[in-house]
Amino acid sequence: MPTVVIVDDHPIVRAGMRTVLSAARDITIVAEGATGADALRLVAEHQPDVLVLDVNLPDVNGIEITRRLRAQNVSAAILVLTVHHDRQTVLGILEAGARGYVLKDDALETLTAAVRTVASGECWLSTSVARQVVERVTHPPGRALPSLPLTPREIEILCLLAQGLDNARIAQQLVITTRTVQNAVSTIYNKLGVTSRTEAALVAIRHGLVQIDSAEKNAAAT
Numbered sequence: 001m002p003t004v005v006i007v008d009d010h011p012i013v014r015a016g017m018r019t020v021l022s023a024a025r026d027i028t029i030v031a032e033g034a035t036g037a038d039a040l041r042l043v044a045e046h047q048p049d050v051l052v053l054d055v056n057l058p059d060v061n062g063i064e065i066t067r068r069l070r071a072q073n074v075s076a077a078i079l080v081l082t083v084h085h086d087r088q089t090v091l092g093i094l095e096a097g098a099r100g101y102v103l104k105d106d107a108l109e110t111l112t113a114a115v116r117t118v119a120s121g122e123c124w125l126s127t128s129v130a131r132q133v134v135e136r137v138t139h140p141p142g143r144a145l146p147s148l149p150l151t152p153r154e155i156e157i158l159c160l161l162a163q164g165l166d167n168a169r170i171a172q173q174l175v176i177t178t179r180t181v182q183n184a185v186s187t188i189y190n191k192l193g194v195t196s197r198t199e200a201a202l203v204a205i206r207h208g209l210v211q212i213d214s215a216e217k218n219a220a221a222t
Helices: 011-022 036-046 062-071 087-096 107-119 127-137 152-162 167-174 178-192 197-206 212-221
Strands: 003-007 028-033 050-054 077-082 100-103
Touching: 003 011, 003 036, 011 028, 011 107, 028 036, 036 050, 036 062, 050 062, 050 107, 062 077, 062 087, 077 087, 077 107, 087 100, 087 197, 100 107, 152 167, 152 178, 152 197, 167 178, 178 197
Parallel strands: 003 028, 003 050, 050 077, 077 100
Antiparallel strands: none
16 A cells, blocks of 8 residues: 655645545545655655655755755655656656656546556656657657667566556566566666666657657556
């Protein structure tokens, strides 16, 4: 049962999140705050499984809060909830160490699933955010990128991982065992020098490996 801290400086938004998450019997809200200072204090005090964090806070922005928490080796998964989907904000948040990115436009429909997903160790990106990232980050076709040190099978698994599929769904789609996928993901992490699915997904995005149509179909099927 994931425990959650909510930090957003808009009381109405917090109330909406509280209503949605409270309706899920397997999620417990342990605290709420309105500032970056609240986020740091409440995470230290309650040690939640998930911190649902707004980007725009009155004192310290969500990117900096994420960096500070990751520097402290805090175990809480950070799920960012924001109206922004520009390249700078998206990449800034993900590279700082957030595990999920939800837009406020679709938060009421997806927040519960996003909390469960990041609490389980997976990453979550709103479909529209994934589209923006791909469109803005993928390099032009004429610009060469260094080749990835992965086998064709590992690249296939990386692509599916970047589209948001968990190990079980990857195994089902490729008709291999979940253990094989787990081993391949560990190898991919080592070869790419990353430590999380979010970081691996960013590598895939930067190299233009994520197909927008496939990502949307997988998100719709979840």
